[in-house]
Amino acid sequence: xxxxxxxxxxxxxxxxxxxxxxxxxxxxxxxxxxxxxxxxxxxxxxxxxxxxxxxxxxxxxxxxxxxxxxxxxxxxxxxxxxxxxxxxxxxxxxxxxxxxxxxxxx
Numbered sequence: 748x749x750x751x752x753x754x755x756x757x758x759x760x761x762x763x764x765x766x767x768x769x770x771x772x773x774x775x776x777x778x779x780x781x782x783x784x785x786x787x788x789x790x791x792x793x794x795x796x797x798x799x800x801x802x803x804x805x806x807x808x809x810x811x812x813x814x815x816x817x818x819x820x821x822x823x824x825x826x827x828x829x830x831x832x833x834x835x836x837x838x839x840x841x842x843x844x845x846x847x848x849x850x851x852x853x
Contacts, residue, residue, distance in 0.1 A: 755795065755796035755797060755798075755799055755804075755806075756796055757793060757794070757795050757796075757809065758776050758781065758793065758794045758796065758806070759793045760791060760792075760793065760812065761774040761775075761776055761781065761783075761791070761792055761793070761794055762774060762789075762790075762791055763783060763786040763787060763788050763789065763790045763791075763792065763815070764788060765788055766787075766788055767782055770784070770785075771783060771784055771786075771805075772784075772785070772786030772787060772788065772790070774786070774792075774794070776804075779802070779803065779804055780802065780803045780804070781794060781796070781803070781804045781805070781806055782803065782804070782805045782806075783805075783806055783807065783808060784805075784806075784807050784808070785807070785808055786808060787814075787815040787817050787818045788815060788817060789815030789816060789817055789818075790808075790811060790813065790814060790815045790818070791811075791812040791813040792808045792809075792810065792811050792812060793808070793809045793810040793812070794806040794807065794808060794809065795807055795809045
């Protein structure tokens with residue numbers, strides 16, 4: 748017998764409001780908190796959910812409607828392949844959002 752594959756909804760026009768742990772961005776849709784891989788606070792995105800629980804969900808960016816002014820251009824041509832500088836798309840004042848949140852500065 749085959750296992751059923753869950754189909755999760757597509758959330759449109761979410762505004763990313765903060766940076767969370769492990770390099771994930773945080774957005775809010777109705778009363779659901781959504782953790783998004785690769786987002787930057789200020790981005791306006793469409794998100795395909797990949798995991799949904801009672802109080803939160805996880806997803807990935809499907810479409811970037813408006814990029815944040817905090818987003819920078821990757822400094823390495825291999826950025827999307829190796830992941831060595833995965834938090835560096837959010838560089839502001841020499842620090843990336845993920846480093847700030849892990850150290851408790853924000």
